[in-house]
Amino acid sequence: MHAELTRGGPVPTEPVTAGRAEQAADRIADLARTATPGTRLGTKAELRTLCGVSVSTFNEALRLLQARGLVSVRSGPGGGLFAAEQSPMVRLGNSVLALDAEQTSVAEAIRIRDALDPLLVEDALWYASPADFAEMRTILDEMSHAADAGDPTAFVHANWRLHARIAATSPHALLRSLYANLLDIIEGHTLSVLPDGDHPLAPYLHERHHLHADLVEAMARHDRDTALSLIHAHKTTAPDSARPHL
Known part of the structure; x- marks a missing residue:
């Protein structure tokens, strides 16, 4: 039997399984989602003990959490796992979208898509x-129209089409192809967009519509500083506590 060494001697370890790692990731994700961004959730050892898993299984759970953009890891004194700041689209991928079994792939695709957006905005400004x-x-x-109707599903699909149309203006074939594939992953594994039962959704949809409209107009007039500022806000402006995570 494999064992991991601790100060108290060897203890048995379970084999790494997707189910065990996913359960551990879900438990820590619950802590991260309810914590203020930047809050220390605990050390790796503390959280591994909380989840009751081996080092290898915990490391796989940590990989899942980082791929979903839910936690950050800091080393040194006072280090450990911290609740990460999430962009609206990452929050969308983790909570509002009803996803199929490929949830981790979708979250990764959203994060990479967010990272590529500034490059595509730069290209659209000039091309x-x-x-x-x-x-x-x-x-x-x-x-x-989708915002007026309070229809998050129609809104999100139109949002993706807009981003795809912006990407299509890039002269760089590799960048266009990569971005299109990421959007295919996100859309292909999305079953629906869940409405929020407690808060009106339309005002937030209108807010996001205005941000995208301002972005398009900034690109159209070749206003680079404003366009890049808006795409940064697109990634980092989180909804307040009275709005769903969209």
Whole structure:
């Protein structure tokens, strides 16, 4: 039997299984989601003990948590696992979207997509044509209608089409292909978008629509500073406690 060494001597370990790692990840995820960003959740040893798993299984759980953008890890005195700041789209991938079994892949795709957005905005600033911007504004109208209707599913799908249309203006084939594949992963494994039963959704959808509309207009007038500021806000502006995580 494999054993891991501790100060108290060897203790048995269980084999790494997806189920055990997922259970441990879910337990820590519950702590992270209810904590203020930056809050220390505990040391690795403390959280592993809480979950009752081996080092190898805990490491796999930690990989899942980091892929979903739920925790950050700091070393040294006072280190450990901390609740991470999540962008609205990462929160969307972790909570509002009803996903199939590929939840981890979707969360990873959302994080990578967020990281690529500034590159595509830079390209759109200089390569998008008036016809490109006309098509983006048509999609923005769809987002506005979905917001008026309080329809998060229609809104999110229109949002993805807008991002895909922005990406299509890039002259870099590899970047366009990578981004399109990420969107395919996100959309292909999304079963539905869950409405929020406690708070009105339409005001937040309108807020997100306005942000995207401002982004498109900033790109259209080649206002690089404003466009990059808006795409940064797109990734980092979180909804307040009275709104769903969208």
